Amino acid sequence: xxxxxxxxxxxxxxxxxxxxxxxxxxxxxxxxxxxxxxxxxxxxxxxxxxxxxxxxxxxxxxxxxxxxxxxxxxxxxxxxxxxxxxxxxxxxxxxxxxxxxxxxxxxxxxxxxxxxxxxxxxxxxxxxxxxxxxxxxxxxxxxxxxxxxxxxxxxxxxxxxxxxxxxxxxxxxxxxxxxxxxxxxxxxxxxxxxxxxxxxxxxxxxxxxxxxxxxxxxxxxxxxxxxxxxxxxxxxxxxxxxxxxxxxxxxxxxxxxxxxxxxxxxxxxxxxxxxxxxxxxxxxxxxxxxxxxxxxxxxxxxxxxxxxxxxxx
Amino acid sequence: xxxxxxxxxxxxxxxxxxxxxxxxxxxxxxxxxxxxxxxxxxxxxxxxxxxxxxxxxxxxxxxxxxxxxxxxxxxxxxxxxxxxxxxxxxxxxxxxxxxxxxxxxxxxxxxxxxxxxxxxxxxxxxxxxxxxxxxxxxxxxxxxxxxxxxxxxxxxxxxxxxxxxxxxxxxxxxxxxxxxxxxxxxxxxxxxxxxxxxxxxxxxxxxxxxxxxxxxxxxxxxxxxxxxxxxxxxxxxxxxxxxxxxxxxxxxxxxxxxxxxxxxxxxxxxxxxxxxxxxxxxxxx
Numbered sequence: 109x110x111x112x113x114x115x116x117x118x119x120x121x122x123x124x125x126x127x128x129x130x131x132x133x134x135x136x137x138x139x140x141x142x143x144x145x146x147x148x149x150x151x152x153x154x155x156x157x158x159x160x161x162x163x164x165x166x167x168x169x170x171x172x173x174x175x176x177x178x179x180x181x182x183x184x185x186x187x188x189x190x191x192x193x194x195x196x197x198x199x200x201x202x203x204x205x206x207x208x209x210x211x212x213x214x215x216x217x218x219x220x221x222x223x224x225x226x227x228x229x230x231x232x233x234x235x236x237x238x239x240x241x242x243x244x245x246x247x248x249x250x251x252x253x254x255x256x257x258x259x260x261x262x263x264x265x266x267x268x269x270x271x272x273x274x275x276x277x278x279x280x281x282x283x284x285x286x287x288x289x290x291x292x293x294x295x296x297x298x299x300x301x302x303x304x305x306x307x308x309x310x311x312x313x314x315x316x317x318x319x320x321x322x323x324x325x326x327x328x329x330x331x332x333x334x335x336x337x338x339x340x341x342x343x344x345x346x347x348x349x350x351x352x353x354x355x356x357x358x359x360x361x362x363x364x365x366x367x368x369x370x371x372x373x374x375x376x377x378x379x380x381x382x383x384x385x386x387x388x389x390x391x392x393x394x395x396x397x398x399x400x401x402x403x404x405x406x407x408x409x410x411x412x413x414x415x416x417x418x419x420x421x
Numbered sequence: 422x423x424x425x426x427x428x429x430x431x432x433x434x435x436x437x438x439x440x441x442x443x444x445x446x447x448x449x450x451x452x453x454x455x456x457x458x459x460x461x462x463x464x465x466x467x468x469x470x471x472x473x474x475x476x477x478x479x480x481x482x483x484x485x486x487x488x489x490x491x492x493x494x495x496x497x498x499x500x501x502x503x504x505x506x507x508x509x510x511x512x513x514x515x516x517x518x519x520x521x522x523x524x525x526x527x528x529x530x531x532x533x534x535x536x537x538x539x540x541x542x543x544x545x546x547x548x549x550x551x552x553x554x555x556x557x558x559x560x561x562x563x564x565x566x567x568x569x570x571x572x573x574x575x576x577x578x579x580x581x582x583x584x585x586x587x588x589x590x591x592x593x594x595x596x597x598x599x600x601x602x603x604x605x606x607x608x609x610x611x612x613x614x615x616x617x618x619x620x621x622x623x624x625x626x627x628x629x630x631x632x633x634x635x636x637x638x639x640x641x642x643x644x645x646x647x648x649x650x651x652x653x654x655x656x657x658x659x660x661x662x663x664x665x666x667x668x669x670x671x672x673x674x675x676x677x678x679x680x681x682x683x684x685x686x687x688x689x690x691x692x693x694x695x696x697x698x699x700x701x702x703x704x705x706x
Contacts (some may be wrong), residue, residue, distance in 0.1 A: 122601055125602035129514045129515035133512045133528045140531050150545075150553070208439075208442075209443065210446075221449075222453070228687075230631075234664070287449070311432055316439075343632075348661075375548075375637040403534055
């Protein structure tokens with residue numbers, strides 16, 4: 109009895125260790141609560157003044173102290189959409205090549221190089237977009253496109269900077285994300301599925317397009333969603349090439365603005381408290397979008413893992 | 422004859438499509454070499470000894486370097502690592518060794534979602550949290566924003582690595598009468614050390630090139646500063662400011678900075694992966 113009592117009093121090192129690591133885990137939750145709280149409380153002044161009109165107003169005029177987020181939200185989604193349109197087919201091609209065609213040595217070395225592409229800082233893409241891609245677009249690509257100006261997508265002047273440049277850069281930046289996840293998912297498709305297709309007399313391409321890709325579609329969707337998340341939040345590269353003009357335009361040739369580039373450009377130059385608050389509210393919008401997208405991607409992946417035990421991301 | 426023609430058509434179409442997939446892979450790899458090669462050529466002609474040893478000069482005065490921002494980057498990233506690594510590692514240990522049930526899966530979910538938060542948002546949070554309370558830009562606030570970015574990366578990669586440690590090792594240790602916490606510290610951590618080092622280096626490389634969260638936290642500084650409570654120059658922020666300036670001389674410096682930054686990030690990346698390969702630990706990406 110005496111022994112049991114004394115053992116109860118001493119906290120075992122096991123409990124201390126578990127409690128400590130558990131406390132740090134709890135702190136991750138606390139940190140995310142702090143993040144949400146800070147974003148909401150700092151954007152309170154604009155929310156108080158403009159309310160939900162902030163989301164749909166097109167006007168952004170620091171001189172008149174009128175702020176609306178629509179051109180930035182539009183720019184963010186439009187550039188990301190262009191990027192996905194370009195990046196998806198290319199990434200699927202890469203994934204198919206790596207999982208179905210390439211011999212082992214090529215698979216690992218090309219995979220490594222594409223992962224390196226993901227490691228290059230966003231600024232370097234921006235520099236390349238500003239000094240290399242933009243002159244090429246301005247001289248060779250955009251003038252023929254602007255001849256098609258009867259289409260709303262090609263109105264405007266060939267500036268080299270704008271939605272097209274930003275979309276292309278973002279495409280290059282999200283290709284590693286989409287292709288490496290899709291590759292892992294396709295690679296996890298059991299080989300007897302492929303053999304079944306071949307035994308039915310399918311060509312190699314038909315096996316890929318009718319067996320492998322359909323089998324991995326929820327993983328590919330997850331990869332696309334994660335790529336979209338990366339494109340929406342990308343800052344520096346886009347800031348350097350988008351032209352920084354808050355306008356609502358469909359034309360690929362027009363300069364625009366995204367949420368992240370507005371924050372990057374205007375934050376240090378804003379002396380008006382309301383402008384800072386408006387920029388922080390833009391950040392809050394971006395945060396909410398990225399949380400929704402990442403939670404969605406995570407749920408997709410969980411679902412896929414439950415069904416097939418496929419690749420982890 | 423007719424079926425033969427059909428089969429030929431399918432075969433040709435298939436080969437074309439597979440050829441296109443080869444082309445896609447080639448395109449991605451050549452983009453990498455194009456970007457790296459261009460940065461290298463532009464950077465090599467602009468970088469010199471002064472770049473690493475001198476302070477920046479005003480516009481129009483030739484010479485000078487970015488010694489202060491190279492050191493500043495190391496300080497800001499180092500402080501961020503000091504904040505993020507202990508919390509991240511402890512959380513990863515909890516998740517992989519004790520983590521079952523609702524609390525652990527919530528932490529896992531939240532850290533996965535945090536991993537997708539854009540860098541610029543981390544900057545805003547650090548601004549609201551630190552800068553508005555200290556009433557000035559500071560290196561410390563920059564570190565806070567980078568730590569916020571690093572934390573989920575470290576949790577995710579470390580947890581994955583702890584899970585690759587075979588359970589038989591843990592069981593062998595339990596069978597010898599070693600308590601669980603000691604098993605974790607002396608068996609699991611030691612076995613996983615190679616992967617942990619790699620994951621941490623990759624996380625450092627990932628945030629080291631980040632400029633967005635530092636623009637309005639650690640801000641910029643043309644002079645030497647070692648006080649974390651004051652604004653501090655960092656390589657990515659200087660690179661950004663110089664690249665969008667209209668001055669030829671500054672654009673030159675931006676390319677030099679780009680070369681140094683890419684060099685540091687790639688060296689960290691490649692050495693981390695080589696280290697992992699030598700340790701013979703496989704991490705699925």
